[in-house]
Amino acid sequence: PVKLRVNVQSHYVTDDPNSYNVVAEIPGTDPQLGPEVVLIGAHLDSWHTGTGASDNADGSAVVLEAMRVLKTLGLKPKRTIRVALWGGEEEGLLGSKAYVKQHLEGDANKEARDRLFVYLNLDPASGPIYGWYMQDSEPAKALFDAWLEPLKDLGVRRNVIAGIGNTDHLSFRAAGVPGFNPIQEYKDYDVRMHHTNVDLYERVSEQDLKQNAIVMAWFAWQAANTDQRIPRP
Numbered sequence: 001p002v003k004l005r006v007n008v009q010s011h012y013v014t015d016d017p018n019s020y021n022v023v024a025e026i027p028g029t030d031p032q033l034g035p036e037v038v039l040i041g042a043h044l045d046s047w048h049t050g051t052g053a054s055d056n057a058d059g060s061a062v063v064l065e066a067m068r069v070l071k072t073l074g075l076k077p078k079r080t081i082r083v084a085l086w087g088g089e090e091e092g093l094l095g096s097k098a099y100v101k102q103h104l105e106g107d108a109n110k111e112a113r114d115r116l117f118v119y120l121n122l123d124p125a126s127g128p129i130y131g132w133y134m135q136d137s138e139p140a141k142a143l144f145d146a147w148l149e150p151l152k153d154l155g156v157r158r159n160v161i162a163g164i165g166n167t168d169h170l171s172f173r174a175a176g177v178p179g180f181n182p183i184q185e186y187k188d189y190d191v192r193m194h195h196t197n198v199d200l201y202e203r204v205s206e207q208d209l210k211q212n213a214i215v216m217a218w219f220a221w222q223a224a225n226t227d228q229r230i231p232r233p
Contacts (some may be wrong), residue, residue: 019087043089050199067209
């Protein structure tokens with residue numbers, strides 16, 4: 001017979017109860033397009049029963065690596081490429097909603113809202129990126145289809161016209177900014193890892209994260225340099 005004694009001691013940290021967003025960018029170089037922003041992001045907080053490896057530590061690591069790749073290559077995007085790591089997503093998209101409220105909502109922020117070209121979010125599911133959910137936008141799909149072609153040797157297959165909910169791109173779409181999520185594997189993620197006590201480090205594949213980072217960096221770069229516009233929702 002196995003006997004187990006557990007002594008759990010906890011305390012509330014009350015000095016600073018706020019969550020925070022972390023934001024950084026590579027400035028755009030084009031005189032006309034430089035003030036426009038391509039935003040990529042993921043969320044920092046996780047569910048309390050595990051360490052949140054696939055929801056969303058992997059997404060946070062991927063967008064950081066995508067920025068590192070772009071910076072290391074010395075690329076000079078026309079538009080500014082900005083990365084954001086959101087706090088409070090699990091509590092109701094609070095971090096991204098606060099960002100939108102402060103920087104994009106209302107008449108006072110119309111110029112900044114118009115300059116935000118697109119938001120690319122990485123959150124739901126795990127594994128390699130297969131394509132993008134296009135939120136029912138055929139014009140955006142046509143643009144993303146062209147960007148996808150060079151990545152097919154990495155396992156990227158196709159974009160689908162359907163949309164997806166329940167994550168930070170919704171905050172931006174509500175403000176009239178195009179926002180999209182990639183397609184990844186749901187089979188084990190949704191029933192075995194998502195918000196469970198097995199969402200741990202060993203569930204994440206290093207090779208998949210490398211593929212994710214390449215895909216995110218490529219789409220951010222394409223968005224930062226295209227002359228075409230993505231329709232507003």
